[in-house]
Amino acid sequence: MRPERLRSASFRLTLSTAALYMAVGWALLAFVHFNTRSIMENRVDLAIEAERARVLADLRGLDRAGIGEAVRVRIHHERGSARLYRFVIDGGEIVDNFVLADGRLPEGGERSDVSVRREPNDRPRRARLVGVTLPSGPLLVLGRDLTEEDEFGAVMRETVLVGGLLMVVLAFAAGSLTGHVVMRRLAGFAAAAGRVVHGHLDERMPIAGGGDEFDHLAAHLNEALDRIEDLMAATRHVTDDIAHDLRSPLSRVRGRLEYLQLSAPAAPETEAALADCVADLDQILETFEALLSIARLEHGVASRFEPGEPAEALSGLVDYFVPTAEEKGQTLRLTVADGPALVAADRNLLFQALSNIVDNALRHTPAGGAIEVSLRRDGGRTILRIADDGPGIREADRRRVLRRFVRLDESRHLPGTGLGLAVVDAVVRHHGAQLALEDADPGLAVVVTFPPPPEKPTEIGT
Amino acid sequence: MRVLVVEDDREVANYLRLGLREFGVVVDVVADGRDAAEAARDPHYDALIVDRMLPGLDGLELIRRLRGEGVTTPVVILSALSHVDERIRGLKAGGDDYVAKPYVLAELHARLEAVVRRRSVPVPRTRLEVGDLILDLGTRSASRAGAAVHLHPREFMLLEYLMRHAGQVVTRTMLREAVWDYHFHPQTNTLDVHISRLRQKIETDPEKPMLITVRGAGYCLRAP
Numbered sequence: 001m002r003p004e005r006l007r008s009a010s011f012r013l014t015l016s017t018a019a020l021y022m023a024v025g026w027a028l029l030a031f032v033h034f035n036t037r038s039i040m041e042n043r044v045d046l047a048i049e050a051e052r053a054r055v056l057a058d059l060r061g062l063d064r065a066g067i068g069e070a071v072r073v074r075i076h077h078e079r080g081s082a083r084l085y086r087f088v089i090d091g092g093e094i095v096d097n098f099v100l101a102d103g104r105l106p107e108g109g110e111r112s113d114v115s116v117r118r119e120p121n122d123r124p125r126r127a128r129l130v131g132v133t134l135p136s137g138p139l140l141v142l143g144r145d146l147t148e149e150d151e152f153g154a155v156m157r158e159t160v161l162v163g164g165l166l167m168v169v170l171a172f173a174a175g176s177l178t179g180h181v182v183m184r185r186l187a188g189f190a191a192a193a194g195r196v197v198h199g200h201l202d203e204r205m206p207i208a209g210g211g212d213e214f215d216h217l218a219a220h221l222n223e224a225l226d227r228i229e230d231l232m233a234a235t236r237h238v239t240d241d242i243a244h245d246l247r248s249p250l251s252r253v254r255g256r257l258e259y260l261q262l263s264a265p266a267a268p269e270t271e272a273a274l275a276d277c278v279a280d281l282d283q284i285l286e287t288f289e290a291l292l293s294i295a296r297l298e299h300g301v302a303s304r305f306e307p308g309e310p311a312e313a314l315s316g317l318v319d320y321f322v323p324t325a326e327e328k329g330q331t332l333r334l335t336v337a338d339g340p341a342l343v344a345a346d347r348n349l350l351f352q353a354l355s356n357i358v359d360n361a362l363r364h365t366p367a368g369g370a371i372e373v374s375l376r377r378d379g380g381r382t383i384l385r386i387a388d389d390g391p392g393i394r395e396a397d398r399r400r401v402l403r404r405f406v407r408l409d410e411s412r413h414l415p416g417t418g419l420g421l422a423v424v425d426a427v428v429r430h431h432g433a434q435l436a437l438e439d440a441d442p443g444l445a446v447v448v449t450f451p452p453p454p455e456k457p458t459e460i461g462t
Numbered sequence: 463m464r465v466l467v468v469e470d471d472r473e474v475a476n477y478l479r480l481g482l483r484e485f486g487v488v489v490d491v492v493a494d495g496r497d498a499a500e501a502a503r504d505p506h507y508d509a510l511i512v513d514r515m516l517p518g519l520d521g522l523e524l525i526r527r528l529r530g531e532g533v534t535t536p537v538v539i540l541s542a543l544s545h546v547d548e549r550i551r552g553l554k555a556g557g558d559d560y561v562a563k564p565y566v567l568a569e570l571h572a573r574l575e576a577v578v579r580r581r582s583v584p585v586p587r588t589r590l591e592v593g594d595l596i597l598d599l600g601t602r603s604a605s606r607a608g609a610a611v612h613l614h615p616r617e618f619m620l621l622e623y624l625m626r627h628a629g630q631v632v633t634r635t636m637l638r639e640a641v642w643d644y645h646f647h648p649q650t651n652t653l654d655v656h657i658s659r660l661r662q663k664i665e666t667d668p669e670k671p672m673l674i675t676v677r678g679a680g681y682c683l684r685a686p
Contacts, residue, residue, distance in 0.1 A: 251564025255477045258567045261678065262484035278678055285564065289647060304547060316642050319616050323655040348546050352646040359649045420649055 013182065014175035021171030022164075029160040036156055040149050048130050051083060051142055056132070064090055064138055071095045071140070084116065084127055084143035098127070098145070105141055108133030118145065126150055185214045189221070201229045239404075240295045243288040250288075254281045283417070290419040294404065297349075297426040305344040305431070307453045310384060311336050311375055313351050318373055321358050329367040332358070338377040344453040345431055353427035356420040357386045357446045363416070365390035365443070380452025387445035398437040463578060464488045464506060468498040468524065469513045469540070474563075478511065481567040487574070495519025502528055507535050508578045511570075514541035514552070522555040529556035536577035540565060546645050568633065568679030575630045590625040593685030595664060595672060597625055604664075611663050616641060620660055624673065624683040633680035657681060 055074075059067050068089035075085055075097045086096035086105070101124035103114025108131045115124040129143035188206040195203040204225060205218035260266075261274050318334045325332035343350075361371045365388040372387045393401060393408065400406050402425040405418040428435040428448055438445040465482065469475040470493045479489040490507075492498045495518035502510055502524075510528075514521040525537055539557040541548065549560040558577040561570050590597040594607040602618060604611040613621060619641045624632060634653045639645060661673045670686035 247564055252473070252477065254564070255481060255567055258678065259477070259481050259484065262481070262567075275677060286647065313644075316644065320642060320656075321652060323659055324650075324652045327655055346546075348645045351642075351644040355646055356649060359652070363650070416649060 009182075014172070014179040017175035017178055018168070018171035021174060022167055025167035025171070026164055029163055033156055033160050037153065040152065044128055044144050044146065044149060048128065048142060048144055052130065052132055055140065055142060056134070059134060059140075062136075064136070067134065067136075067138070067140070068093070068095050082145040082148060084129065084141075084145055086129075086141035086143075088138065096141075098143075105129065106131035108139050116143075116145065189214075189218065196225060201225070201232055236295070239291060243291040243295075247285065247288050247292075250281060250285060254278060254285070257281070287417045287419060290417055290423055291404070294419070294422055294426045297430045305346055307342045307344050308347055309340055310343050310345070310350070310382060310450075311341065313347060313354060314373055314375055314384070317351065317354050317358055320355070321362060325362055325371065328362065330362065330365055331370045332362070333370070333372055335372065335374040337375065341375060341377045341382040342453050343382050343431075343433075343450040345450070349427045349430065353424045353448075354384070354386070356424050360420055361386055361388040361390070361444070361446075364388065369443075382450040384448040384450075385445055387440040387443060389440065389443040392439060392442060392444045393437060395439070401437070402435070463508045463574075464490070465509050465511060465574065466498070466501055466504075466507045467491045467511045468495070468502075468516060468521070469493065469511070470515075470517055471513075474513075478570075482571060482574075485571045487571070493517075495521070495524050498524055499527060502533060502535065503531070505535075509536045509538060509574055511538050511540055511574070512557070514539060514543055514548075522552060522557075525552075525556045534581070536581050538570070538574055538577060540570070549645070566633075568631065568676070569635060572631045572633045572636060572680060576627055576632070576636065579627065579630060590622065590628075592625050592628045592683060593672065595625070595685075597622055606664050606666060613660075613663065616656070617660050617663070620656060621664070621683075624681065627683070629682070629684045631676050631679050631682050636680070 058074075059070055062070060068087055071085050071087045072095050075095065078085075078097070084096075084098045086094065086098070088094050098116040098118055099120060101115040101117050104112060105114075106112040106129050110131045111128065113126065113128050116127045117124055126146040127143050128146060129141050132140045132142055134140055185208070192203050192205050205221045207215050207218045207222075209215070257274055257278050261271070261278070266274070314334055314336070318332055322332050358371065358373065365371060369389050371389075372385075374385045374387075376383050376385075397408055401408060402421050404422040406422075407416065407418040424446075425435055432451060434447075434449045436447045436449070438447055463486065465487050467475055467478050467489055469478065469491065472493070475491045475493070479491060482489050490501070492501050495516040497518075498510075498512070498516070499519065512521045512524060516524070519527075521539060521541070525539070528535075528537075536558045537556065539552040539560045540563060541552070541560070542563045549562075552560045558580070559573045561573055588598070588600045590599065595604070596606075597604050597618075599622070604613055604618065604621060620637060623637060623640045634651070637653060638648070657673065657675075661671075664673065665671055667686070672683055672686050674682045674684070676682050
């Protein structure tokens with residue numbers, strides 16, 4: 001069993017519940033067993049005592065030969081019963097109905113537990129003997145064959161054993177059931193929390209409706225999630241609204257500057273300043289455009305997803321970037337394995353995302369580096385991988401860089417909006433594909449995994 | 463060139479008029495879709511610039527109606543709806559090109575020129591000539607002043623587009639869409655590297671360049 005399984009609360013709960021059931025069950029059975037045993041021993045002693053009283057009364061006044069005769073008659077009458085007798089007549093003749101197999105015969109007034117045979121070739125059985133000194137002097141041995149008691153004891157032991165095993169099974173079943181019920185509720189919570197972490201902020205903890213402690217906990221957590229969702233939406237709306245509302249006036253400013261550039265011939269410094277203004281405005285407008293396209297993707301704007309060959313997009317992409325790579329002394333190569341692959345995608349969005357990834361790779365990889373773009377299939381899935389041999393991204397930063405406006409210290413000096421990977425992330429999510437940043441050892445590998453395409457083109461979003 | 467602008471936002475229309483005038487374009491403005499349907503029948507207009515959302519009559523509906531009446535004047539749609547699907551819808555309705563707001567004046571003008579020119583030279587040709595630069599579309603070969611120029615397929619496509627629009631300003635977006643057939647916003651001006659490589663292959667005299675960079679707009683190929 002794996003260690004995490006052993007650590008799980010459900011397993012421990014199951015185990016302790018089972019242990020509790022077992023302990024109680026065993027204690028109960030042990031109590032019954034020992035009580036029965038002592039009751040039966042008592043009964044044997046009482047029976048022997050009663051027999052002794054009867055025999056003493058019957059034999060009163062008889063001489064030794066008479067006693068021998070009376071014992072013989074008694075033995076005859078008691079054939080098949082558990083009663084044991086032994087008496088020695090004059091001349092050493094013994095009247096008895098057992099042979100001692102193991103142990104010692106008791107003296108007068110003694111009691112001893114021995115092993116006897118009822119017939120010469122019989123198996124030995126346990127017996128209890130008592131020595132009785134008759135008033136006339138000789139010793140009479142009385143006793144009881146314990147076969148019946150032993151058989152009862154065996155049945156008891158069997159019952160305890162079977163009962164105990166049954167108890168173990170039941171205890172485990174009950175324990176697992178308890179653990180399972182608890183775990184299923186917790187698993188529901190964990191799944192919901194996982195989806196929230198992956199950006200589905202509208203996800204809520206499941207409520208079973210029984211009004212139990214879990215439902216109370218879920219209700220509280222859901223309140224917290226409502227609050228988080230509101231706050232996130234508010235922050236997001238602020239940026240999106242700023243982007244949307246400032247875009248129009250800024251583009252009017254750009255129009256005016258453009259008009260100035262065109263209309264009035266000016267001093268070279270003025271011309272240069274105007275050109276810089278336009279370039280800066282373009283940067284701002286580009287940032288806003290990226291923000292708004294992320295917002296559109298996240299709000300599930302309708303896209304036509306057509307099944308298409310990603311190899312086509314990748315070869316266009318490599319064509320587009322090869323001259324830039326060569327200028328920097330880098331190599332950019334495309335490898336397509338496993339024949340044609342098909343994914344359902346918005347081809348322009350896909351190209352946008354892939355171009356952002358390749359552009360990043362080119363900018364962050366030093367001269368002489370190599371960027372490998374590859375396409376392969378794994379079952380129905382299609383895997384696009386863009387790997388460079390540059391400095392890579394530390395594991396701790398890999399999730400962070402997908403956020404909007406996050407730029408790592410190492411790349412602050414490079415141009416960029418800080419939205420490139422956020423756009424990639426939004427596009428990939430929009431397609432129901434998966435994005436992973438991995439260690440290319442050395443360098444960074446960006447891996448986009450597409451699920452198998454549906455049979456027909458689908459309309460995604462609202 | 464004379465252009466009819468159909469735009470209800472007075473300020474946008476005014477800047478269009480002033481801006482395009484700098485490119486030597488005469489602009490008339492109508493603000494209402496129904497008035498536009500009347501005015502657009504005037505055959506003296508070289509092109510129409512139509513806003514998508516208009517009072518009275520929707521921009522796309524206006525274009526459909528004009529096309530239905532046999533008006534063939536090229537139309538550039540100007541719209542705040544920038545999604546690619548909107549663009550496809552606009553072109554299906556009979557528009558010749560689509561420019562998203564906020565627009566760059568140079569981009570709008572370049573596209574305007576392109577649609578007007580496309581109408582005046584509609585015949586597909588097998589051989590393009592600009593000065594002593596010759597592109598043979600049949601054999602897919604190029605030569606400058608009689609000397610063969612070896613081009614990669616994408617360079618060939620770039621040069622073909624530039625030569626088809628010789629003398630006009632062609633923007634980077636127009637080139638990307640024509641040669642790569644994808645609508646996307648590049649993070650860096652990667653296209654400039656393609657152009658400078660092409661330039662190295664076709665230019666013979668640095669004093670008399672053919673492929674010129676137009677600042678803030680794009681490129682222009684013309685006979686030296």
